[in-house]
Amino acid sequence: MLDVLKFTEGRRMKHMSSGVYFNFEEGRKILAKNCCDSIKPREVDLADFTFRNPIQALTFAAYTNSIIPIDDKVGFQPIETGGINGCGDVPNQYCKNMLILRGLDRLHVISDPRLGTYTYSLHDFFSEFGNYLEEKKHLVFTKRSSVAKTIRLIMESGHEPSNFVLYVSDGKLGEEFYNYPVIEHFRRLGYFAGFWTPRHGADLIAVHIPEYQRQLEEYGFIGGGASFFELELPPPTNG
Amino acid sequence: MAHPSLNWNYPPLQTVEPKHPAFLNKYDMVYMEVEARMNLALRGSQTGIGQISGKASLKSEAYGIGPVSDTTGYILRPGEKFGDRYKFVSYGPPERLGAIIFDSSGEMVVINPDKQGFEEEDETISDYKRFLKAIFLSKLPIKKAKQVMNADSLDEFIRKTQITEFSTILTALKQ
Numbered sequence: 251m252l253d254v255l256k257f258t259e260g261r262r263m264k265h266m267s268s269g270v271y272f273n274f275e276e277g278r279k280i281l282a283k284n285c286c287d288s289i290k291p292r293e294v295d296l297a298d299f300t301f302r303n304p305i306q307a308l309t310f311a312a313y314t315n316s317i318i319p320i321d322d323k324v325g326f327q328p329i330e331t332g333g334i335n336g337c338g339d340v341p342n343q344y345c346k347n348m349l350i351l352r353g354l355d356r357l358h359v360i361s362d363p364r365l366g367t368y369t370y371s372l373h374d375f376f377s378e379f380g381n382y383l384e385e386k387k388h389l390v391f392t393k394r395s396s397v398a399k400t401i402r403l404i405m406e407s408g409h410e411p412s413n414f415v416l417y418v419s420d421g422k423l424g425e426e427f428y429n430y431p432v433i434e435h436f437r438r439l440g441y442f443a444g445f446w447t448p449r450h451g452a453d454l455i456a457v458h459i460p461e462y463q464r465q466l467e468e469y470g471f472i473g474g475g476a477s478f479f480e481l482e483l484p485p486p487t488n489g
Numbered sequence: 490m491a492h493p494s495l496n497w498n499y500p501p502l503q504t505v506e507p508k509h510p511a512f513l514n515k516y517d518m519v520y521m522e523v524e525a526r527m528n529l530a531l532r533g534s535q536t537g538i539g540q541i542s543g544k545a546s547l548k549s550e551a552y553g554i555g556p557v558s559d560t561t562g563y564i565l566r567p568g569e570k571f572g573d574r575y576k577f578v579s580y581g582p583p584e585r586l587g588a589i590i591f592d593s594s595g596e597m598v599v600i601n602p603d604k605q606g607f608e609e610e611d612e613t614i615s616d617y618k619r620f621l622k623a624i625f626l627s628k629l630p631i632k633k634a635k636q637v638m639n640a641d642s643l644d645e646f647i648r649k650t651q652i653t654e655f656s657t658i659l660t661a662l663k664q
Contacts, residue, residue: 442617442621457614457617459614459617459618459621461655462618462621462655465655465656465659466659469659469660469662469663470663471625471659478620478624481621481624481625482624
């Protein structure tokens with residue numbers, strides 16, 4: 251207790267920035283133990299997990315600030331020069347267009363960092379990139395400095411980079427990582443869960459509204475609970 | 490330069506007696522701290538997520554995960570000191586403190602709060618009902634949406650979003 255009370259600004263900042271945190275391996279354990287019915291480990295050699303379906307991959311990416319390398323079919327002209335720092339010899343189309351799913355109903359496509367981030371609605375994205383939901387997706391944990399190398403390895407192994415979700419960190423799991431297993435937990439309990447908060451300012455919200463959940467199930471939109479992001483995706487086709 | 494939201498005059502940490510059986514079994518100490526600005530501690534810890542913040546009614550629940558109140562709590566395992574490696578940070582006044590914890594083996598532990606409830610809990614659920622309606626209404630082509638809402642103006646459209654049955658929107662989507 252004395253240690254707590256004696257905390258000074260310097261010590262706290264040091265603790266916050268250099269404490270012993272969960273690392274990638276511990277993150278893999280968390281996903282394997284808590285999300286094992288939705289993602290399977292190591293179906294592709296260089297991947298950490300394979301998602302059961304693309305919606306799971308998008309949901310993971312949306313709530314963990316992950317990156318999906320995409321090609322230049324996202325509806326804007328690629329920039330001729332520049333690119334993500336450290337892209338090295340990765341073909342331009344992949345270092346110029348990194349898809350970051352963030353929050354609700356928005357896709358951020360980062361191009362040349364000097365030119366900022368492009369934002370697309372989900373509707374626009376799927377209009378241009380509709381086949382994205384048809385392919386199997388894989389998850390890779392990678393350090394920030396190794397993004398380009400990871401994409402290169404994916405390509406050299408004969409895979410399409412846009413079928414990979416890159417959880418990018420400096421080796422430690424950020425708070426954002428925990429969003430996914432917690433959302434997954436509430437999904438299974440029949441909750442709607444996500445970022446959008448009307449008044450409380452929480453990082454995440456999980457809401458249980460049995461009446462709406464039942465109706466969505468009856469109409470075939472969901473099976474159990476859902477993340478808000480998942481609800482934003484295009485509706486299932488009739489029949 | 491310190492982060493602008495840091496205010497080093499915040500009240501000192503207080504020890505709170507863990508009343509919830511889940512706490513008693515697993516933790517020997519719960520630290521509570523006033524001021525949500527200590528959200529920074531959560532972000533710095535890189536480990537925490539969790540809070541169960543309210544129960545809206547007997548049928549519906551709203552869980553806020555993160556800094557939804559002005560009180561911050563830390564849960565330490567037996568023998569741990571604040572500042573040691575800690576696996577979890579949670580938020581909420583003592584009687585509402587709930588948590589989702591991940592330990593180093595990846596095990597997840599859910600601790601339900603002793604008490605639940607918000608003053609504005611019903612409004613929270615109403616907000617989410619409107620939100621869900623809006624999500625699905627937005628999937629309809631605008632002409633069809635207007636037809637479902639029988640609305641001509643934007644004001645009317647928004648007002649009717651709040652009163653139109655959810656099933657009406659879902660039916661139109663499936664047609």
